Amino acid sequence: MKLSKKGQFVLYNVLASFGISLSISFFMTLISNGFADGFVQTWGQSFILGYIIAVPSSMIVVPVVNRIMNRFISEI
Numbered sequence: 772m773k774l775s776k777k778g779q780f781v782l783y784n785v786l787a788s789f790g791i792s793l794s795i796s797f798f799m800t801l802i803s804n805g806f807a808d809g810f811v812q813t814w815g816q817s818f819i820l821g822y823i824i825a826v827p828s829s830m831i832v833v834p835v836v837n838r839i840m841n842r843f844i845s846e847i
Contacts, residue, residue, distance in 0.1 A: 780833075783833075785826060787829060788822060788826045788829050789822060791825060792818055792821040793818055793822075795821065796814055796818040796821045797814055797818075800814040800817050801814075
């Protein structure tokens with residue numbers, strides 16, 4: 772399957788946001804609550820909220836970071 776540049780951008784951000792939200796929500800829940808009763812439910816809620824925030828945030832942040840990096844790279 773061949774994706775357009777825009778499709779690649781969206782898929783990249785969705786997948787990257789998934790992995791980052793999964794790991795960060797796990798460790799933040801673990802640090803805050805430990806492996807207490809209801810850990811998985813609390814982690815799941817934290818992950819869902821984090822993922823909802825991470826996807827649109829990455830759609831904004833990634834292009835900005837790319838522009839900043841391109842400025843540094845072009846000056847070298």
